[in-house]
Amino acid sequence: MASLAFTTTPSPQFPPFKPKKSHKFIPTHLTKLQEDAKSHQVLYKSYFHRISSLCKEGQVQEAVNLLAEMELKNLKVGPQIYGELLQGCVYQRALFTGRQIHAHIVKHGNFFTENEYIESKLVIFYAKCDVLEVSNCLFRRLLVQNVFSWAAIIGMHCRMGFSEEALLGFVEMQRNGFLPDNFVVPNALKACGALGWIGLAKGVHGYVVKMGFGECVFVASSLVDMYGKCGILEDARKVFDGMLERNVVAWNSMIVSYVQNGMSEEAVEVFYDMRVEGIEPTRVTVSSFLSASANIGALEEGKQGHAIAVLGGLELDNILGTSIINFYFKVGLIDDAELVFSRMLEKDVVTWNLLISGYAQFGQVDKALNICQLMRSENLRFDAVTLASLLSASADIRNMKLGKEGHCYCIRNNLESDVVVVSNIVDMYVKCDRIDYARQVFNSSVKRDIILWNTMLAAYAELGQSGEALKLFYQMQLEGVPPNAISWNSVILGFLRSGQVNEATDMFLQLHSLGVQPDWIPWTTLISGLAQNGFQDEAILVFQQMQEAGITPNTTSLFSALSACTDKAALHYVKAIHGYVTRHNIWLSIPIATSLLDMYAKCGITDQENCAFDMILSKESIMQ
DNA sequence: ATAGGGTTAG
Numbered sequence: 006m007a008s009l010a011f012t013t014t015p016s017p018q019f020p021p022f023k024p025k026k027s028h029k030f031i032p033t034h035l036t037k038l039q040e041d042a043k044s045h046q047v048l049y050k051s052y053f054h055r056i057s058s059l060c061k062e063g064q065v066q067e068a069v070n071l072l073a074e075m076e077l078k079n080l081k082v083g084p085q086i087y088g089e090l091l092q093g094c095v096y097q098r099a100l101f102t103g104r105q106i107h108a109h110i111v112k113h114g115n116f117f118t119e120n121e122y123i124e125s126k127l128v129i130f131y132a133k134c135d136v137l138e139v140s141n142c143l144f145r146r147l148l149v150q151n152v153f154s155w156a157a158i159i160g161m162h163c164r165m166g167f168s169e170e171a172l173l174g175f176v177e178m179q180r181n182g183f184l185p186d187n188f189v190v191p192n193a194l195k196a197c198g199a200l201g202w203i204g205l206a207k208g209v210h211g212y213v214v215k216m217g218f219g220e221c222v223f224v225a226s227s228l229v230d231m232y233g234k235c236g237i238l239e240d241a242r243k244v245f246d247g248m249l250e251r252n253v254v255a256w257n258s259m260i261v262s263y264v265q266n267g268m269s270e271e272a273v274e275v276f277y278d279m280r281v282e283g284i285e286p287t288r289v290t291v292s293s294f295l296s297a298s299a300n301i302g303a304l305e306e307g308k309q310g311h312a313i314a315v316l317g318g319l320e321l322d323n324i325l326g327t328s329i330i331n332f333y334f335k336v337g338l339i340d341d342a343e344l345v346f347s348r349m350l351e352k353d354v355v356t357w358n359l360l361i362s363g364y365a366q367f368g369q370v371d372k373a374l375n376i377c378q379l380m381r382s383e384n385l386r387f388d389a390v391t392l393a394s395l396l397s398a399s400a401d402i403r404n405m406k407l408g409k410e411g412h413c414y415c416i417r418n419n420l421e422s423d424v425v426v427v428s429n430i431v432d433m434y435v436k437c438d439r440i441d442y443a444r445q446v447f448n449s450s451v452k453r454d455i456i457l458w459n460t461m462l463a464a465y466a467e468l469g470q471s472g473e474a475l476k477l478f479y480q481m482q483l484e485g486v487p488p489n490a491i492s493w494n495s496v497i498l499g500f501l502r503s504g505q506v507n508e509a510t511d512m513f514l515q516l517h518s519l520g521v522q523p524d525w526i527p528w529t530t531l532i533s534g535l536a537q538n539g540f541q542d543e544a545i546l547v548f549q550q551m552q553e554a555g556i557t558p559n560t561t562s563l564f565s566a567l568s569a570c571t572d573k574a575a576l577h578y579v580k581a582i583h584g585y586v587t588r589h590n591i592w593l594s595i596p597i598a599t600s601l602l603d604m605y606a607k608c609g610i611t612d613q614e615n616c617a618f619d620m621i622l623s624k625e626s627i628m629q
Numbered sequence: 630a631t632a633g634g635g636t637t638a639g
Binding site for chain 2: 085088091092095122125126129133151152153154156157160186187188189190191192194195221222223224225226227228229230253254255256257258260261262287288289290291292293295296323324325326327328330331354355356358359362390
C-alpha cells in the first residue's frame with residue numbers, strides 16, 4: 006500500500022498543514038542521519054510552498070520545472086505536490102503540462118498510481134480537458150470512486166454533447182451508492198434539457214426539492230434552462246419566480262428560454278425587470294435580448310441593447326457581434342450592420358454568412374458576391390449556409406450561370422448531401438426555367454425532407470403540370486414524408502393552373518375532411534384559381550366561406566377576391582371590400598388599389614374612384 | 630487534508 010511506502014522512505018514525510026518552525030526544536034543529540042532528514046523536510050516544505058503558489062498564480066509550467074530541481078537535490082516528490090500541480094493544470098486546462106506530470110508520476114512515483122487521491126485527480130484533469138478516452142479509461146480502473154470523479158466524468162460527457170452517457174452515469178453513480186450533490190445536478194439537468202427527456206427531468210426536480218438544493222442558484226438556473234429547453238415555459242417561470250436569489254445567469258436563462266420558444270415580448274419584459282433590479286447584463290443577456298428585439302422588429306429596444314453593450318464595455322465577440330448585425334439587418338438598417346461588422350476583430354463563418362444572406366435578402370446580390378470574395382481572401386471556406394444564400398440569390402436574380410457555379414462548388418465540396426442546399430439548387434433551376442435540371446438534381450438527392458419535396462411540387466404546380474405534381478404528392482407519402490398544408494396547396498394550385506377546377510375543389514375538401522384547418526394560403530389559392538378559370542361567383546362564395554371559417558382576410562386574399570369581381574354585377578362586393586380595407590386600416594397595396602380603380606372606372610363611378618386614388622396617394626406619401 | 634457546477638448567434 007502507498008502509506009507503507011511513505012514510512013520506509015526517509016525524506017518525504019509530508020509536511021504538516023501548518024508548518025512549524027521545526028529547526029528551532031532540533032535537539033542537539035540528533036544523529037547525523039536524523040539531521041539530514043530534518044533539513045530535507047525543510048527543503049521539501051519550501052518547494053511545496055513555491056510549487057503551490059506558482060500553481061495558484063497559473064504558472065503551472067514553471068512549477069513543473071521545479072520538479073527537475075528537486076530531483077537533483079534528491080528530494081522525492083509526494084502526492085500532495087502532484088495534487089497541487091494537477092489542480093493547477095485543471096484551472097488552466099493545460100493539457101500538455103498535465104500530461105508531463107502524469108508521465109512524471111508514472112516514472113518517479115510508481116506507488117502513486119495506486120494512490121486514490123492522485124488517481125481521481127488524474128481522472129478529473131483529463132475529464133476537464135475533454136480527453137474522453139483517457140479519462141474514461143482511468144475512471145474505469147479507479148479503485149475507489151467518489152462524487153468528485155463521477156461529477157467530472159458526467160460533466161465531460163455533458164460538455165461534449167454525449168447527453169445519454171451523462172445521464173447513464175448519473176443513474177449509475179446512484180446505483181453505486183453515491184448521492185448526487187448540487188454540483189452534479191446541473192449537469193444532469195442540462196443533459197435532460199438537451200434530450201428533451203422531461204420525465205427524468207421531473208424526477209431530478211423532485212430530488213432537488215427533497216435534498217433542499219432548490220436554494221442553490223446553480224441548480225435553480227439549470228432548472229429554468231431545462232424547462233425552457235423542454236418547452237415548458239410555465240414551469241420555467243415558476244422556478245424562476247420562486248428563486249430567492251437570482252444572479253445574472255438565472256436572468257439569462259429565463260430570457261433565453263423565452264426567446265427560444267418564440268416568446269420575444271416576454272423575453273423583453275424579463276430583460277427590463279432585470280434592469281430594474283440593477284443586474285449588470287452580460288454578453289449572453291444582450292445577445293438574447295437582441296434576438297428577441299430582432300424577432301419582433303423592436304427597433305428602439307434593439308438599439309438600446311446595442312447601446313447597453315457599448316456602455317457596459319462588453320467585448321464584441323463573434324456571438325454578440327452577430328446578434329447585433331442580425332438585429333440591424335432584421336430592422337433594415339444595413340449601414341449600421343456594416344459598421345458593427347467592420348468593428349469586429351474576429352469573424353467566423355457565421356458572421357460572414359450573416360452578412361451575405363443579409364445583402365442577398367435585400368436584393369444587393371453584387372455586395373453579397375463581394376463579401377464572398379473577401380471571405381475567400383481571408384482563407385475561410387464556404388459552408389452549406391453560404392451556398393444556400395448564394396443559390397437563393399442566384400435564383401432571385403434569375404442568374405443561372407451564377408447558380409451553376411454554386412452547384413458545381415457544392416459538388417466539389419460535398420455539400421449536395423445537405424438538404425437545405427439541395428432545395429436551393431432545385432429552386433434555382435426552377436426559377437431559371439430549367440425544371441428538367443431541377444428534377445435531375447431532385448432525383449439524385451439522397452435525403453429528402455418536406456421542404457425539398459415541396460420545392461419540387463411547387464415547381465410543377467406553378468407550371469400547371471398537375472399530373473406530375475400529383476405523382477410527387479403520392480410518392481412523398483410512400484417514402485414516409487407526410488404532406489403539410491403547403492404540399493396540399495401546391496396540388497390544388499397545379500389543378501387550378503391546368504383548368505381542372507373540380508379536381509382542385511375536391512382536393513380542398515379532402516384537406517378539410519382530414520381535420521386539417523387550412524390557413525389563408527390554400528383558401529387564397531382556391532379563390533384566385535376559381536376566378537382565373539372564370540368561376541367568379543364561386544370564388545366570391547369561397548371568400549365568404551373563408552371568413553366564416555374564422556380566417557381574417559389579409560392583403561393577398563383581398564386581392565384574390567377582388568380579382569373575382571370582373572363585371573358590374575360584382576360592384577357591391579367591390580364596395581364591401583373597399584369598405585373593409587378602409588375600416589381595418591389595411592395597407593392599400595398597389596395591386597389592390599389598381600383593382601379598385603379599374604372596377605370603379607368600368608362602372609363609371611368617379612367619386613369612389615377619386616376616393617381610392619386619394620388613399621393611394623396618402624399611403625404612399627406616408628411610406629416615403 | 631483533498632477536488633467541482635449552470636446560460637449564448639445562423
